[in-house]
Amino acid sequence: MSLLIKNGRVITATDDYVADIFIEGETVKAIGKNLPVKADKEMDATGKLVFPGGIDPHVHLDMPFMGTFSSDNYETGTRAALFGGTTMVIDFILQKQGNSLRAALEEWKGRSDNNCVGDYSFHMAVTDFNEDTKKEIREMIEQEGITSFKTFMAYKGALMIDDRQMVGLMQEVKKQGGLINVHATNGDMIDFLIARHRAEGKLSPLYHYLSQPEVTEAEASGRFADMANYTGCPGYIVHLTCEGALNAVRNATKRNQKVFVETCIQYLILDASLYEKNFEGAKWVMSPPLREKKDQETLWAGINQGLVQVVATDHCPFNWEQKLMGREDFSKIPNGHPAIENRMELLFSEGVNKGKITLNKYVEVTCTNPAKIFGMFPRKGTIAVGSDADIVIFDPEEKHTVSAKTHHMNVDYSGYEGWTLTGRVKTVLLRGKIAIDNNHCLVDKGYGKFIRRSKVSQTI
Numbered sequence: 021m022s023l024l025i026k027n028g029r030v031i032t033a034t035d036d037y038v039a040d041i042f043i044e045g046e047t048v049k050a051i052g053k054n055l056p057v058k059a060d061k062e063m064d065a066t067g068k069l070v071f072p073g074g075i076d077p078h079v080h081l082d083m084p085f086m087g088t089f090s091s092d093n094y095e096t097g098t099r100a101a102l103f104g105g106t107t108m109v110i111d112f113i114l115q116k117q118g119n120s121l122r123a124a125l126e127e128w129k130g131r132s133d134n135n136c137v138g139d140y141s142f143h144m145a146v147t148d149f150n151e152d153t154k155k156e157i158r159e160m161i162e163q164e165g166i167t168s169f170k171t172f173m174a175y176k177g178a179l180m181i182d183d184r185q186m187v188g189l190m191q192e193v194k195k196q197g198g199l200i201n202v203h204a205t206n207g208d209m210i211d212f213l214i215a216r217h218r219a220e221g222k223l224s225p226l227y228h229y230l231s232q233p234e235v236t237e238a239e240a241s242g243r244f245a246d247m248a249n250y251t252g253c254p255g256y257i258v259h260l261t262c263e264g265a266l267n268a269v270r271n272a273t274k275r276n277q278k279v280f281v282e283t284c285i286q287y288l289i290l291d292a293s294l295y296e297k298n299f300e301g302a303k304w305v306m307s308p309p310l311r312e313k314k315d316q317e318t319l320w321a322g323i324n325q326g327l328v329q330v331v332a333t334d335h336c337p338f339n340w341e342q343k344l345m346g347r348e349d350f351s352k353i354p355n356g357h358p359a360i361e362n363r364m365e366l367l368f369s370e371g372v373n374k375g376k377i378t379l380n381k382y383v384e385v386t387c388t389n390p391a392k393i394f395g396m397f398p399r400k401g402t403i404a405v406g407s408d409a410d411i412v413i414f415d416p417e418e419k420h421t422v423s424a425k426t427h428h429m430n431v432d433y434s435g436y437e438g439w440t441l442t443g444r445v446k447t448v449l450l451r452g453k454i455a456i457d458n459n460h461c462l463v464d465k466g467y468g469k470f471i472r473r474s475k476v477s478q479t480i
């Protein structure tokens with residue numbers, strides 16, 4: 021099967037030009053003006069943007085967490101991602117303390133194998149680092165193509181590791197050519213503040229926010245950067261939200277250290293005033309919590325300064341009934357919010373359209389940098405001859421309204437209900453196949469492939 025996309029405005033992280041793209045099988049075969057080729061199917065992209073399929077490197081699908089499971093499974097989650105222009109996601113496997121990484125991988129395969137509509141990979145969360153786990157790091161990288169290892173400095177008693185384990189893990193991951201991702205907040209401080217608020221009868225969602233002040237994130241981000249610097253291990257801070265944490269990274273760069281930073285779309289465009297809505301604030305109970313307006317400005321600036329390289333979602337949806345588990349106590353509200361389908365359109369509308377970032381930067385932080393940092397470039401993350409034909413055709417003018425009534429995520433509310441956005445995904449190709457066209461999904465579960473990733477070699 022061959023396909024010719026004609027006359028689109030092709031945007032990559034570095035380029036912006038009008039051209040035709042010829043696709044044969046799963047990959048891009050030629051790019052040029054008025055290509056002299058005959059294809060099985062032609063698509064006219066005149067007036068449209070044509071950019072690489074988005075990569076969301078931070079999602080939680082069908083994940084056991086806080087006494088329940090995130091409500092999107094691998095089918096609904098990857099399909100919703102495709103509707104929103106994201107062709108690949110990286111999900112998190114959670115090791116159970118006392119068990120092996122291998123056992124966790126098998127458990128996650130049991131839920132994901134043959135169930136994905138879009139392409140996917142895994143980070144491996146190490147929640148119990150010991151001599152046995154240490155031996156499995158190499159195996160994960162070399163045999164499984166899982167090259168990034170997630171750590172939690174918070175969620176004490178469940179997922180958190182201490183600094184001793186962190187340093188040991190960093191040494192091994194560096195040796196084997198991997199990367200550490202981190203949820204960088206101070207778990208002990210947060211634990212203390214949660215206990216104090218509960219003891220004082222302060223139980224509404226607002227106290228979720230007040231239990232995780234900026235200092236908890238700034239301190240842990242600095243500590244993580246110091247440990248990464250000491251061990252020489254490549255580090256990636258997930259869902260960074262605030263000025264204090266970004267300043268800790270900025271300081272690390274002064275000794276010529278590279279710490280990769282991801283923020284998420286919600287931290288750029290929502291703020292903590294949403295926690296004043298009594299229990300409705302539970303919709304935005306996530307960790308770290310939403311921050312202040314001044315933090316949003318810091319994050320936009322951080323993107324433009326090259327300090328923030330990735331905009332992800334941390335998609336971790338729960339239905340309202342699940343959120344109600346914390347009706348009487350904020351600490352029991354499952355943490356997370358849905359956005360896998362909204363990221364590309366929200367960032368275009370709020371970022372590019374409002375002049376905060378350029379189109380090239382948009383592609384860089386949503387597609388190219390995730391592919392480079394996580395060992396998939398140039399197969400993924402760009403439009404180039406030889407790359408997978410993961411391509412979005414996007415109408416930059418079309419306006420539409422976000423609603424839980426029309427979204428494809430398996431969750432009964434939207435954190436952006438009623439927002440009118442400018443710019444809409446029209447067609448999505450995944451490895452040369454038309455996956456989404458005019459709001460219809462044309463591929464089935466099982467089409468999504470597990471993508472093995474390389475050791476960390478690309479620097480950005």
Ligand code: URP
Nearest residue numbers: 203306307334336355356
């Ligand atoms: O609230 C969040 N972020 N839920 C998902 C787990 C995590 O910390 O990323």
Ligand code: ZN
Nearest residue numbers: 203259307308
């Ligand atoms: Zn986290």
Ligand code: ZN
Nearest residue numbers: 078080334336
């Ligand atoms: Zn997460």
